Amino acid sequence: MPNPLVLAALSLLAAYLYSKLRYKRFQQYADFPQLPPSLLLGHLRYMGDYLAQGPADRHPDGVFMQMNKDLGRPPLVLVDLRPMSRPLVLVGNHEIAEQISKATKLYPTSAPKNDLAYMEPIIGPKSILTLHGEEWKTLRKGFNPGFAPQYLMTLLPCILDKTMSFSEHLDSFARTGDDFSLVSLGMNLTFDIIGMVVMGEDLRAQHADPSSQSELINLYRKILSTYTEDEADSPWWLNPRIALKRRRLGKRINAVIKAIIHRRHSTKSDNARNILSLALKDTEALTTQLVDEACDQIKTFLLAGHDTTSITIAWIMYELSLTPHALKAVRAELDAIFGPATGVAEVRDRLLSPGGPDALNSMKYISAVIKETLRLHPPAGTARMSTSGAGFTVRAPGGQEYCLDGMIVYNCETLIQRDPEVYGDSAESFVPERWIGQDNESPGKNSIESSSQIPPSAWRPFERGPRNCIGQEFATIELRVIIAAIARRYDFTKVGLGEVKMGGNGLPVTADGDRFEVQSELYNTQQITAKPVDGMRMKVKMV
Numbered sequence: 263m264p265n266p267l268v269l270a271a272l273s274l275l276a277a278y279l280y281s282k283l284r285y286k287r288f289q290q291y292a293d294f295p296q297l298p299p300s301l302l303l304g305h306l307r308y309m310g311d312y313l314a315q316g317p318a319d320r321h322p323d324g325v326f327m328q329m330n331k332d333l334g335r336p337p338l339v340l341v342d343l344r345p346m347s348r349p350l351v352l353v354g355n356h357e358i359a360e361q362i363s364k365a366t367k368l369y370p371t372s373a374p375k376n377d378l379a380y381m382e383p384i385i386g387p388k389s390i391l392t393l394h395g396e397e398w399k400t401l402r403k404g405f406n407p408g409f410a411p412q413y414l415m416t417l418l419p420c421i422l423d424k425t426m427s428f429s430e431h432l433d434s435f436a437r438t439g440d441d442f443s444l445v446s447l448g449m450n451l452t453f454d455i456i457g458m459v460v461m462g463e464d465l466r467a468q469h470a471d472p473s474s475q476s477e478l479i480n481l482y483r484k485i486l487s488t489y490t491e492d493e494a495d496s497p498w499w500l501n502p503r504i505a506l507k508r509r510r511l512g513k514r515i516n517a518v519i520k521a522i523i524h525r526r527h528s529t530k531s532d533n534a535r536n537i538l539s540l541a542l543k544d545t546e547a548l549t550t551q552l553v554d555e556a557c558d559q560i561k562t563f564l565l566a567g568h569d570t571t572s573i574t575i576a577w578i579m580y581e582l583s584l585t586p587h588a589l590k591a592v593r594a595e596l597d598a599i600f601g602p603a604t605g606v607a608e609v610r611d612r613l614l615s616p617g618g619p620d621a622l623n624s625m626k627y628i629s630a631v632i633k634e635t636l637r638l639h640p641p642a643g644t645a646r647m648s649t650s651g652a653g654f655t656v657r658a659p660g661g662q663e664y665c666l667d668g669m670i671v672y673n674c675e676t677l678i679q680r681d682p683e684v685y686g687d688s689a690e691s692f693v694p695e696r697w698i699g700q701d702n703e704s705p706g707k708n709s710i711e712s713s714s715q716i717p718p719s720a721w722r723p724f725e726r727g728p729r730n731c732i733g734q735e736f737a738t739i740e741l742r743v744i745i746a747a748i749a750r751r752y753d754f755t756k757v758g759l760g761e762v763k764m765g766g767n768g769l770p771v772t773a774d775g776d777r778f779e780v781q782s783e784l785y786n787t788q789q790i791t792a793k794p795v796d797g798m799r800m801k802v803k804m805v
C-alpha cells in the first residue's frame with residue numbers, strides 16, 4: 263500500500279503544478295488578444311486546424327494571417343506555443359512594430375534578436391545579423407562605408423556585367439520554350455554579384471557548365487537545400503541528421519572562405535571598400551580569431567545579399583505578368599529613359615555613362631513597383647526577444663500597454679504591410695500607383711519621415727531602426743538595373759501554380775478591369791526566408 267505521506271505530497275505537487283499551468287495558460291497573458299488557449303496545449307492545438315485550411319507547406323505567415331483575421335485583426339496576437347517554444351507575440355500593427363525596432367533607453371540598439379541557432383552553420387556564431395550591443399555596433403560602423411550611396415554607384419559595372427549573363431540564359435529559355443525556376447536563375451545572378459561585391463571573387467554561379475561553377479556556390483546550394491528539407495527550422499535534437507549535414511557543409515564553406523581571406527590578405531590588391539577589405543582593415547597579421555570573425559561576416563553577406571533580392575525579382579516579374587497596365591507603364595518609363603533599343607548592352611552603356619546614376623534615380627514608376635512588390639511579398643521579417651524581467655513594454659494604438667518580457671516578438675511584415683487600416687480596400691492588391699507622389703517613394707529610403715498618407719513605418723520589408731537592412735540601397739539598385747535590362751525584352755508567363763486563367767476565346771480572363779485572374783494561388787514556403795513554393799516556374803518569350 264502506498265505511503266500516505268507520499269500520496270499527500272504527490273497530491274500537493276499535482277495541485278501546485280495544475281495551478282501553475284492554469285496561471286501560465288489563462289492568466290499570465292490574459293490581456294493579450296488570442297484564441298482561447300487549451301490547458302495542456304495552449305495554442306498549439308489550433309496549428310493543425312489552421313494548417314489544414316491551406317497547403318500544409320505554406321509559410322507560417324499564411325497561418326498567422328488567418329489567425330489574425332479570425333480574431334478581428336487586433337494589433338498584436340499572443341500565440342502560446344509552450345512547451346515547444348517561448349510564447350510568441352505576433353505584431354500586425356506598424357506603430358507597435360516601430361517600438362520594437364527602434365532604439366530605446368532599455369535597448370539602445372533596439373530589442374535583441376531572437377535566437378537564430380538554426381542559422382549558425384550558414385552565417386557563423388559571430389555574424390552581424392545576430393550579434394548584439396557593442397560587438398554589433400562596431401561591425402556595423404565598420405561596414406557602413408561599403409554601403410555609402412556614391413560607392414554603391416561604382417558597383418554598377420559589376421551588376422551590369424552579371425546581368426548580361428542572366429539575360430543570355432533568358433534568351434536561351436526563350437529559344438527553347440522550356441520552363442525554368444526564376445528564383446534559381448535569379449539566385450545565380452545575385453550570388454555572382456554579391457561574390458564580387460563582398461570579396462572580389464567571381465563565383466561563376468551562372469556558368470552554363472556546372473563543372474566550371476565555383477565550389478562555393480555548390481556548397482551553398484547544398485546547405486540551402488537542407489533548409490528546404492526542414493522548413494520548420496527545428497532544433498538540432500529533433501533532426502540530428504540534417505543538423506549534422508549542415509555542420510559538415512558549414513565547415514567546408516568556412517575552409518573555402520578562409521582560404522580566400524588568406525589569399526586576399528597576402529596580396530593586398532583589394533578594392534578598399536568591399537566587405538572583406540573592410541573586415542580586415544588595418545590588420546597586419548591575421549589571427550585565427552580575426553579570420554573566424556571575417557569568415558562569419560562574409561558568409562552572412564553572401565547569404566543576406568543574394569537570397570532576398572532574387573526572390574523579389576521573381577515576384578516583381580510575376581506581378582507584372584498579371585498586371586498589364588503596370589507592365590506597360592514600366593516599359594514606357596524605360597523607353598523614356600533609355601530610348602527605343604531594348605538590348606541589355608544599350609541599357610548597360612547608358613547606365614555606365616556619366617548620366618547613369620540620374621537614369622537610375624528617374625525610375626519612379628519602377629521604384630513604385632519594387633516597393634509594392636516588397637509590400638505584398640516581403641521575403642524576411644524580424645524576430646526579437648526581451649529578457650524576462652527587463653520591463654519592455656509597448657503601447658497599442660488604442661492606448662493599451664503590453665509587457666513583452668520573456669516572449670518572442672515577431673514583426674510580421676506580411677500582416678503589417680497588408681493592414682487595411684493603412685492600405686484600405688486595396689490592401690491585398692498590387693497597386694504600384696499608391697506610392698507615386700509619396701515623400702518616401704524611393705525604395706530603400708524608408709527612413710525618411712513623411713507627412714503623406716502612408717506612414718513610413720507601415721512599409722518595412724528591410725525593417726527599420728538601428729538593425730535595419732544594411733544592404734537595402736544596394737538591393738534596390740540591383741533590382742532597378744535588372745528590371746531595366748529585362749522588362750522590355752521578355753514576356754514572362756507563369757506555369758503551374760499561380761498560372762493565368764484562360765477564357766474560351768483563348769485570352770486571359772481579366773478581373774478588376776486590368777488584372778489577370780489566376781487558376782490557383784501561388785504561395786510561399788519557409789526556406790530561411792519566404793520563397794515561392796515552386797521556385798517561380800516561368801516561361802519567357804522575346805517581346
Ligand code: HEM
Nearest residue numbers: 390391566567570571642643644723724725731732733737
Ligand atoms: C530585397 C532585398 C532584401 C531584403 C528584403 C532584406 C531584408 C532584411 C531584413 C528584414 C533584415 C532584418 C533581419 C532581422 O532583423 O533579422 C535585414 C538585415 C540585413 N541585411 Fe538585408 N535584405 C535585402 C537585401 C540585402 C542585401 C543585398 C544585403 C547585402 C549586400 C543585405 C544584408 C543584410 C545584413 C548584413 C543584415 C543585418 C544588418 C544588421 O543587423 O546590422 N540585405 N535585411
